[in-house]
Amino acid sequence: MKCKILRNLESKAEKTSTIDKTRAAVKDLHSRIRVAIHRIDSISKRIEELRDRELQPQLEELIEGLNRMWEVMHECHKLQFQIMSASYNNSHARITMHSELRRQITSYLENELHFLSSSFTKWIEAQKSYLEAINGWIHKCVPLQQKSFKRKRRPQSELLIQYGPPIYATCDVWLKKIATLPVKDVVDSIKSLASDTARFLPYKDKNQGNGADSNIGGEPDG
Template sequence: TRLSRMWEVMFECHKLQFQTMSTVYNNSHAGIAATHSELRRQITSYLESELHYLSSSFTKWIGAQKFYLEAINGWLHKCVSLKQKPGKKKRPQRPLLRMYGPPIYATCEIWLEKLGELPVQDVVDSMKSLAGEIAQFLPRQEKNQGKGANHSHLTTWSANNIRSESSDNLLRDGTLEDWDSGFDQFRASFLGFLAQLNNFAGSSIMMYTDLRQAIQIAKKNYHHRSNSQAQDGQWNSLSQDDNSMSQSLDDNFKSQSKVANFEKKIPKQ
């Protein structure tokens, strides 16, 4: 429930981001102010590094979830030993546990399947594409160095560097034309990145909704089978009691018959 709520909030945030930036870009016709080349280089390099770091963190985050579920799922299957026919190799019969075992087995396996269906690679590709467009604004000699840049070094840069620059340092040179020409491609890539985040959040909501429904179905089926087995056990117990009682009555009747026959044989005085 909390994971579903988290992605609902994320979906609303990404949806609002995409709508806001789309509106701003569509209604904006103003040019870009030419900032000092050194300041612009710092901003661009920092943003590119942040996107590479975000792409790596996102991939590791999804991978950690899969690894965690796989570890739990593997441990759960080691807790159960299913009887197998002699002469056959031992193989884990996971479908049986998923269908007939406790709901936790279905939960782990369905969750893993749903995680594999999320558009993770689309998000990663959009991040890399945006980072590539941003790198076009860097000097040529720094484009090859950007991938190997130290992120921890760049994080020391802050917005204070922007505010500390004087407006006297604004530079209007030939590089402004290159900046403006590449901005349209950057805008399209940036909106594509936001769209992928929005799509991923929406897919995550659907995933956890489907997972919750699958868990409820697994619980219902498991409890139904458990109750049926319990009732069958009670009927078998009652049947055994009835058979015992019937046998006891038969034995009693036979004993009484023997006594009656014996009394008939005794001569009357």
């Protein structure tokens, strides 16, 4: 705008003082713009350093931690399954306990399964939201320039994933992997197990306060 005013003044041969004043304002504005560009460039470089030197290693560390967590959980669940299978197949392993204690344990297990189902869903959603936020932020960095105008333009996101820093590919692959997880199947299985567990609650003891002993895993009381 200032440049346009200056050109108009010069073309109309206005007073020298007016032109000089406008020219000084234009130079001052130009200097401010250069300073602002320099600051923006410095901030952009700092953001890139944070992205590549701090955020990327932290994401890699998080991925390794999640891998270790799932490996440990797999081993724990496998051991639990082996113990349960051995107990089920051993006809002499009959554990008796007071019906009230059985009711409390069964009810506690049912509640924990419902809590696990809810927590698992929230955990996956939180992980997805976290990655989407990071992915959205890193894509606001300086865009890559197209090398050729003859070829069909490719989406900037594809170029960043293929040619940009590793963090773009990391987030892209991670988000795609999350999208393929059978979250609903897992949640439905946990809920189904909770429902099956509830069937073993000693309703007769629960409703009437019967003190007879019962076997864990036995048939539901009539």
